[in-house]
Amino acid sequence: MVETIRAKILAVLAEASAPLDIQAVAEGAGSQVKSVTEALSRLNKDGYVDNPDKGFWQIKDAGKEELDRIAEQEPPKLPGEITETVPLQSDLFRSIGKKLGIGTKKRDIRLDAINSRVKA
Numbered sequence: 001m002v003e004t005i006r007a008k009i010l011a012v013l014a015e016a017s018a019p020l021d022i023q024a025v026a027e028g029a030g031s032q033v034k035s036v037t038e039a040l041s042r043l044n045k046d047g048y049v050d051n052p053d054k055g056f057w058q059i060k061d062a063g064k065e066e067l068d069r070i071a072e073q074e075p076p077k078l079p080g081e082i083t084e085t086v087p088l089q090s091d092l093f094r095s096i097g098k099k100l101g102i103g104t105k106k107r108d109i110r111l112d113a114i115n116s117r118v119k120a
Contacts, residue, residue, distance in 0.1 A: 005031055005039045010059060010067040013049060019056035 012028035013020065020028070026036040040057055043049040048063035059067075 004070075005029060005035055006043060007067065007070045009036060009039055009043065010048065010063050010070075013057060013059035014064055014067055016058070019052055019058040021055050022057070025057060 008029035008031065009025055012025050015028075016024075022033055022037055022040065025040070026033045029036060031039075040049060040051075043063065044051060048060060048066050049057050050060050051057055
């Protein structure tokens with residue numbers, strides 16, 4: 001489950017036995033007060049939280065239902081299959097050797113000979 005600030009705030013308020021002030025909600029959600037204030041405002045407009053006393057917040061039944069809905073969501077799916085193959089270390093070594101010009105001259109040590117030494 002992706003934990004958004006909205007979900008964290010709803011979870012903090014759902015666990016609380018009494019309305020919480022913004023500072024307590026921010027600490028419980030592990031977020032900054034400014035972010036929590038903005039999120040609480042949106043949650044209030046959406047009908048998920050209530051502000052019974054100035055500066056104190058509590059969750060509504062709709063907020064509890066939303067929190068349950070969020071908890072039931074499946075984790076995000078990964079995009080398609082990974083089709084890229086990882087090259088072998090010996091292939092990488094061989095391509096780097098060719099770029100550097102190792103083994104290209106007649107008297108040079110062959111890359112395969114160096115490669116077999118590296119594997120060992």
